[in-house]
Amino acid sequence: MSIVELRQYTLRPGARDTLIELFEREFVTGQQAVGIHVGGRFRDLDDPDRFVWLRSFPDMRRRRRSLEAFYTGPVWRAHRDAANATMVDSDDVLLLRGPGFTPSPGTREVGATICQPPDAAAFAAYAARHLGPDPLPASVDLAAYRVIQEALTNVRKHAGPGARAEVSVVRVGPNTEITVIDNGTGTGAADGDGGGHGLLGMRERVTALGGSCTAGPRYGGGFRVQAILPVKAAETGATGEGTS
C-alpha cells in the first residue's frame, strides 16, 4: 500500500461511540467492498471528541476511483446523515506515503501517534504489515525499553488504582519518539525533581544518546513521559554532535 490517509475527526460532544458503532458496523466492509483498505481506528485519549483512523490505497489513481465509488454508493448514501450528525469537522486529513512508495530525495518519514484501537489485534497486524519501522540500533532499543519500563513502573506506583497507560513508539524522521501517557492522578513533580531516581536515570540515559526527555503531569490529569532518541546518530556509531 503506497498511500495512507490519516483522518482525524472532531465530533460533537458525546457522539464518538455512536460514530464508532456505525463505522465498525457499516463503513469498514462498505469501504473494503470498493477496494479501500481500512486500517486502525482509534479513540484519542487526550480528546474525548476525537476519532482517528487510517485507510490506504495502492496509488492516487485508484484512491480517487475507490473514493468516488464509496461516496456515491449505497452504504454511504444509507448512513451518511447519521454519520454527519456526529461530526463537527472531518477535513483534517493527511496523506502519508506508505511502504513501497519511492520518495523523492530528501523527503522525511512521517509518523503518527495513535491510541487505543477498538480492535487491538487487527491494529497490531495492520501495523506489522504496513507501518512497521526498521529495527532500532541496539543502544536505542535498550534505552527505549528502559524508558518504557520505568514509565510503566511509575504508572503502577504513582498513578493510582485503575489508571490506564498508553505507550507509543514512533519513528519520526531521524528520531524515535517514545510516549507513555496515563490517565491517573498525575500530581507528581515534573521532570524528575520529586526525590526518586527513575526519571533522573531515564533522562541521563537518553541524553547520553543525544536525545531529550520530558516528564510531568498532563493538562487535564494524568502523567506523560516522552523521550526523543536519535536513531541516525546511533546507526553511525555517534552519541551526539561532532559527527560527519
Ligand SMILES: Nc1ncnc2c1ncn2[C@@H]1O[C@H](COP(=O)(O)OP(=O)(O)OP(=O)(O)O)[C@@H](O)[C@H]1O
Ligand atoms: N505516572 C505517574 N503518575 C503520577 N506521578 C508520577 C508518575 N510518574 C512519576 N510520578 C511522580 O514523579 C516522581 C518522580 O518519579 P521517579 O520515577 O523519578 O521516582 P520514584 O518512582 O518515586 O522512585 P524510583 O523510580 O527511584 O523508584 C514520583 O515520585 C511521582 O511523584
Ligand SMILES: [Mg+2]
Ligand atoms: Mg520511578
